[in-house]
Amino acid sequence: MHYFLYGIYPYIALGVGIMGTVARYERDPFTWKTSSSQLLRRKQLVLGSILFHVGMLVIFFGHLIGLLTPIWVFDALGVSHSAKQLLAVSLGGVAGVMALVGGGMLLHRRWTDPRIRQTSSVWDIAILVMLLAQLVLGLATVVVSLGHLDGHEMVKLMSWVQGIVTFDANAASYITDVALVFKLHLFLGLTIFLVFPFTRLVHIVSGLFVPLRYLFARPGYQIVRSRRKTPLPPARKSAKSNPAE
Template identity: 45%
Template sequence: MDYLQYFIFGIYPYIALTIFLLGSLVRFEREQYTWRSESTQMIHRGQLRLGSNLFHIGIIGVFLGHLGGLLTPMAVWQALGVTHEAKQILAMTAGGILGGLGIIGLLILLYRRFSNERLAAMTPMRDKVVLLWLLVTLGLGLLTIPLSMAHLNGDMMVMFMEWAQRIVTFRGDAAPFVIGSPLVFQLHIFFGMTFFIIFPFTRMVHVWSGFASVTYLGRAWQLVRPRA
């Protein structure tokens, strides 16, 4: 079990990130026609706007919250006067709200896809799997909140921050910071990392285009002149 845990939390993150980045690049280079969200609005509009908005607000908020919360050095939080306890309460509150919105949105989208025969038939299995995978991942995240409430000193949160920062800076001995944590945290992390492996093979790749579209804000105005 120790070897498996060391692999999952010490080596597996690099495998997941490599597949996530290289898989997305290869998908963009070789299958650009499939690089889209594959909207189904023309087939069935029911519940799409509500479910999609809740899902996107929730999942993007959760992702950015994890990114900032785990990778921001502790020295920065200390300089801002944010204690471990305050940061943990902020993470639980924001994560609970955004995670809840994401789950509600996912349930609406899943019901819409599985309850409509035409949508169910045209939706690839990989896209159904990724939605269900995200549902489980978010659910596990919400299940960590009661455990976090029982330990508000922030020690566990600091361990997860140390693990994440060691991973992204290629420092060794990251796994021990997670191995001693409760099982629900370990499952949440595993499901979260595995999502990055699934990502390049699903319609989720359109997220890259969403981030890239921000560059349009800095583009020069397009000049259109009448023919002479």
Template identity: 40%
Template sequence: MFEQFLWVIYPYICGVIFIVGHIFRYRHDKFNWTAKSSEFIEKKQLMIGSILFHVGIIPVIMGHVSGLGIPKEWMRAIGVNDHLYHLGAVYIGGFFGFVTFAGMLILTTRRFTIKNVRKLSSVSDLIVNTLLLFIICLGMYATLVTNAVQPDFDYRTSISVWFRDLLAFHPDPALMRDVPISFQLHILSGFLIFALWPFTRLVHVWSVPLNYVGRSYILYRKNRTHQQ
């Protein structure tokens, strides 16, 4: 029963909260749909941390999408054998994972240690930063340590199959039974961040100002007064 809850009920609960929460917040709290920037308090660490995090997280997300969404047989069909895939996941994924970790560590340390930034932060801000850092650490540990200690474990025959079945609404919790604890915690905490997403500053991800690319420049002119 507990296995059924963890790998069937809990993911769907998080998914429903993610969808319904976004709809509710957009309809009833759209004016607080913001990232609440603290750039005016401290800029250097924010810039470095943000750049590292965003440069790292995009390839990491793409790696998760390909690893979970594309069956290994399809990868073999296009010439990517298991050994080549493993090298890419460990070394390329590990590199961008480290970049993401470095950026998140800077951002989290900044939020907790700089007094004025901490005062501006809400409880949800502190929770999100800590949880994201925890998720990234687990992902790095699973990729670099667990894979080295248990080289025979292949998440594409267990986690990936379970995840695709989850999207198809017929997940098999037995597939997750022998998955190493580091991977399990990484997945469970990942679903938790999706459940918290609508109620935190993470909603700003959906508000990319694409109209800025084509908008006209804003001109500023001095107001000159002539002396009589």
């Protein structure tokens, strides 16, 4: 079961997430939206949205850089494993609290306001609950990490992520003995990738990657009206407007 969850399930989740997102963008572009509820109720939205999105962006890029950067790069730069883990714990902890507070405000707003809840789908609420649960697990890993700041647990997680990316058949074995909270955090994160195409989270792709399509796309032109070399003939008067004709 451990090998399935952390050796096979990652490819199922990532495969469905990537192919499902592409299929939705190509086949159902009109569903590609966040369905903003700002017009229904602005209260709690601005502050909650800022805290949630800023925190999540810091966490996302922190995980992306911290886990996918090869270990030898940190060694070459002279960054020790303990220093890297201390940075991840401090920065991730602050960003996690921000995102959790902001997400809690957004969930409270969406759950308690009858009009917003009426216009919300099941996935709108479910994915927000999943993200908040993931944030709680992430903050729990911070508490566990404070008990061993030598960075060895972080190296195991980095080896697992990089092993999955490079199709290492032994990737699951790298995290066999890590704490349970790390395993739950990884499993829920993979599940979020699995359901990603079926939720409003697809707007993340628009904000991060779709603008590149317009930067490198060939310029197009729209002809509003073609020019005529000869003037148009004068308009004829209708018999109705001039009875003398």
